[in-house]
Amino acid sequence: xxxxxxxxxxxxxxxxxxxxxxxxxxxxxxxxxxxxxxxxxxxxxxxxxxxxxxxxxxxxxxxxxxxxxxxxxxxxxxxxxxxxxxxxxxxxxxxxxxxxxxxxxxxxxxxxxxxxxxxxxxxxxxxxxxxxxxxxxxxxxxxxxxxxxxxxxxxxxxxxxxxxxxxxxxxxxxxxxxxxxxxxxxxxxxxxxxxxxxxxxxxxxxxxxxxxxxxxxxxxxxxxxxxxxxxxxxxxxxxxxxxxxx
Numbered sequence: 001x002x003x004x005x006x007x008x009x010x011x012x013x014x015x016x017x018x019x020x021x022x023x024x025x026x027x028x029x030x031x032x033x034x035x036x037x038x039x040x041x042x043x044x045x046x047x048x049x050x051x052x053x054x055x056x057x058x059x060x061x062x063x064x065x066x067x068x069x070x071x072x073x074x075x076x077x078x079x080x081x082x083x084x085x086x087x088x089x090x091x092x093x094x095x096x097x098x099x100x101x102x103x104x105x106x107x108x109x110x111x112x113x114x115x116x117x118x119x120x121x122x123x124x125x126x127x128x129x130x131x132x133x134x135x136x137x138x139x140x141x142x143x144x145x146x147x148x149x150x151x152x153x154x155x156x157x158x159x160x161x162x163x164x165x166x167x168x169x170x171x172x173x174x175x176x177x178x179x180x181x182x183x184x185x186x187x188x189x190x191x192x193x194x195x196x197x198x199x200x201x202x203x204x205x206x207x208x209x210x211x212x213x214x215x216x217x218x219x220x221x222x223x224x225x226x227x228x229x230x231x232x233x234x235x236x237x238x239x240x241x242x243x244x245x246x
Contacts, residue, residue: 010068031122032118034215046061049061088107115217115220116217116242119214119216124210131184132184132185190207
């Protein structure tokens with residue numbers, strides 16, 4: 001309710017004068033790490049925009065959705081609502097000084113099949129972040145090295161995606177997962193799903209989101225391998241969603 005109120009207040013809609021009946025629907029699994037809350041906030045913003053003829057562009061829709069996300073995450077990064085608003089492949093850099101975030105829509109020349117694997121476990125973002133912060137304070141030099149590697153890896157990944165280099169993208173996903181292991185955010189269940197994906201033909205697989213549960217994403221070279229990964233995960237009792245980059 002707080003999220004809904006945030007969006008309504010941001011858009012300056014007077015619910016005393018205009019009563020609203022709001023219904024949400026869809027097949028996203030809440031609290032799985034797939035961005036269901038952001039999708040809810042974005043869809044509400046668009047519905048209110050259409051209902052009241054507010055003539056908002058995507059930038060303003062995104063701003064309204066971000067206000068809704070605050071109710072769920074306190075200080076959200078902004079990436080989930082941005083992805084929900086614009087769709088597709090996005091380059092996103094949060095401005096840590098409080099200024100405008102960097103957001104660039106990318107287009108890969110090659111379609112890259114993805115499988116999203118759901119562990120069915122929800123971890124506490126607050127708890128995981130606190131653990132990482134503690135470890136960073138204990139080993140600042142180690143973490144600075146990891147974060148520098150992370151930054152270089154992301155720049156390489158952007159280049160690989162824009163070139164449609166699926167093999168390089170997969171390799172970088174694997175490297176990224178290793179870094180996430182090093183900062184303790186992966187978990188036993190994430191490792192199991194990464195292993196299932198790689199053993200069934202994925203060229204890259206990594207956890208995403210909070211970690212210690214949540215989601216794993218796997219990259220396949222063909223739709224046939226994508227199907228094989230999904231079926232292998234489902235056979236083990238996990239949800240698997242197929243999608244595509246490009």
